[in-house]
Amino acid sequence: MTTTATSEVLVEADSGILTITINRPKQRNAMTLAAATVIAEALTRLDDDPKLSVAVLTGSSGTFCAGMDLKRFQLGERPVVEGRGFGGLVEAPPAKPLIAAVEGWALGGGFEMVLACDLVVAGAGARFGLPEVKRGLAARAGGIFRAPRALPRAVALEMLLTGEPITAQHAQTHGLVNRVVEDGTAVDAAHTLAMAISANAPLAVRASKALALDARTWTDAEAFERQSTYTDPVFASADATEGAAAFTERRAPRWQGR
Incomplete structure (x- = not known):
């Protein structure tokens, strides 16, 4: 502390x-x-x-x-x-x-x-x-x-x-x-x-907040078109791989923020 x-x-x-x-x-x-x-x-x-x-x-x-x-x-x-x-x-x-x-x-x-x-x-x-x-x-x-x-x-x-x-x-x-x-x-x-x-993956949390706030004035079509800028890095991250592995292995994930 x-x-x-x-x-x-x-x-x-x-x-x-x-x-x-x-x-x-x-x-x-x-x-x-x-x-x-x-x-x-x-x-x-x-x-x-x-x-x-x-x-x-x-x-x-x-x-x-x-x-x-x-x-x-x-x-x-x-x-x-x-x-x-x-x-x-x-x-x-x-x-x-x-x-x-x-x-x-x-x-x-x-x-x-x-x-x-x-x-x-x-x-x-x-x-x-x-x-x-x-x-x-x-x-x-x-x-x-x-x-x-x-x-x-x-x-x-x-x-x-x-x-x-x-x-x-x-x-x-x-x-x-x-x-x-x-x-x-x-x-x-x-x-x-x-x-x-x-307790959640930091990249996923940050991207979710950013997209939720930025998309407030977008149509659904615009949101689907633009969201990849926010979400693609999350899906390509080491944390995404770790999240799937932790689920499969029934253990707590070890996030790296990358």
């Missing part, structure tokens, strides 16, 4: 899982430029390190992230990393899977960070909201267009136009949240999900 820490973000690697914890509890984990920079660096590490398979993003002390630190905003700071966007994430999510483990509030930019993740585990008391219109702002860190993709149009528009939050149960009903768990256990549940992902 390796752990690195700043006053605002904790980063821990263990068993192929990178856990990134926003650590500003007195400010409800509101995002700052310093925190966003550490998150961006952690996500680069995730994609570059072959020993890492998946990451979990969470917040400390029962809150995910209350969005942008408005006091810092008044002073002219923007928690935006060039090339990565708000929170060091929303404009360039990692190629490897990223799971949001949400306790308490995920508001504004915090919810937009959730929307940039691939999977979401939430405590039963979690709340998701885009209150920007209440502050004279707009959800321009992806919320305006990602919320209607992740939720039914009417639900997303109600969130965007009223600024009112929805519950974890409501979010799960509409497919935004994968699992709702007991409060205080979201990180553990996210790690269980991460372990299930990390």
Whole structure:
């Protein structure tokens, strides 16, 4: 296990899982430029390190992230990393899977960070909201267009136009949240999900994520035509041979990531 820490973000690697914890509890984990920079660096590490398979993003002390630190905003700071966007994430999510483990509030930019993740585990008391219109702002860190993709149009528009939050149960009903768990256990549940992902062939996981996301706007005909760019290297890999051998020999596969 390796752990690195700043006053605002904790980063821990263990068993192929990178856990990134926003650590500003007195400010409800509101995002700052310093925190966003550490998150961006952690996500680069995730994609570059072959020993890492998946990451979990969470917040400390029962809150995910209350969005942008408005006091810092008044002073002219923007928690935006060039090339990565708000929170060091929303404009360039990692190629490897990223799971949001949400306790308490995920508001504004915090919810937009959730929307940039691939999977979401939430405590039963979690709340998701885009209150920007209440502050004279707009959800321009992806919320305006990602919320209607992740939720039914009417639900997303109600969130965007009223600024009112929805519950974890409501979010799960509409497919935004994968699992709702007991409060205080979201990180553990996210790690269980991460372990299930990390047990699989890394090339296959990465290609599956990339194709699933890129093909959202393609027709079926376009998807079948273009998918070979993503899937041919997977089928030609040493891991594909190993997967078949492990199945035949009834043993756990030994992935090499090539």
